[in-house]
Amino acid sequence: MQRGPLSGVRVIEFGALGPVPFCAMLLADMGADVVQIARPRATIDTADFMQRGRRVVPLDLKQPHDRDTALDLIAHADVLLEGSRPGVMEHLGLGPKACHARNARLVYGRMTGWGQTGPLAATAGHDINYIALTGVLDAIGAAGGAPVPPLNLVGDYGGGAMFLVFGVLCALWEARASGQGQVIDAAMVDGSAMLMSLFCRLLAQGEWSGPRGTHMLDGGAPWYATYRTADDRYVAVGALEEPFWQALLAGLDIAPDSLPPRHDKAGWPAIRAALTASFATRPRDAWAAHFRDSDACVSPVLNLREAAQHEHVAARRTYVAERDGVRPAAAPRLSRTPASEAAQATLSTALAVLDTWRATQPQPQR
DSSP, X not given: OOOOTTTTOEEEEEOOSTHHHHHHHHHHHTTOEEEEEEOTTOOOOTTOGGGTTEEEEEOOTTSHHHHHHHHHHHHTOSEEEEOOOTTHHHHTTOXXXXXXXXXXXXXXXXXXXXXSSSTTTTSOOOHHHHHHHTTTGGGOSOTTSOOOOOTTIIIIIIIIIHHHHHHHHHHHHHHHHHOOOEEEEEEHHHHHHHHTHHHHHHHHTTOSOSSTTOSTTTXXXXXXXXXXXXXXXXXXXXXXXXXXXHHHXXXXXXXXXXXXXXXXXXXXXXXXXXXXXXXXXXOHHHHHHHTTTOSSOEEEOOOHHHHHHSHHHHHTTOEEEETTEEEEOOOSOOSSSOOOOOOSOEEOOHHHHXXXXXXXXXXXXX
């Protein structure tokens, strides 16, 4: 069996929602041995794609014996992932201090929305709240309209899970030299703000001002936008650079000199009107076929079922067929030690996991 690049890395995941299981899934896909600690009567949805690659250990952490079992597991782990509010793990006797007393090399990954410190640290929130406070949500939406939540991709996953994974891997690398673990304070507000780096630069340069929907990358520019087609579907246009813009106009049979100068914002409504009228003359898939071999950067806007069947996505097996639909394949792709997508999570006993780990790992540092 092919061993992933994280083979040999032991991860304890405390059951949580959103970014923590997503982070654990990414680690498991790359070969880490992930053990999820769940409440004894918790329902484990084995059809949940983010639960793949786990062994699940039911423990009641309010009971001393089960808490000791959790600490025994932690003593043989490399990474711990938790997504509780600040102070909860400490109250259970499983905070960083207690865990590092058992395992000095442990990388302790903490995932919250607001972070471990700050005035809002103890308050509730969701993705939409974190991106609202960091300027992300205000930037997304049509001109003259309300802000539009970009699903929960920015806060939970882009600003949350991805930065938790990054922090964990950084700390694992450092621990190889120092022999010491550390705590990762991954906050969705921090990660979401990091994702706005380009737009902070544009703001400083005076190139990002005015209301949403009026800029180059937020749908304001007519060459970076979506257009309705004759069958009430949409195509996406990303013809930013001049050669791509010229290819787009040629494909639409629009004479460049019939339009206002493209970098004069005053002319954008007229340019958009011309593109809108042209795209409305054919169905979406006809436009996709028309621009298939072009550098005009025109793509059909597909739903999830359609996306899995697109020739490029299917050729790369970007989505994998499942009994109830499709799921994303592991990413990214490594040439020598590719990801090995484990089977769906199965229930295991704590004793069996401990026996396996004790037999395959040196005793932890104390």
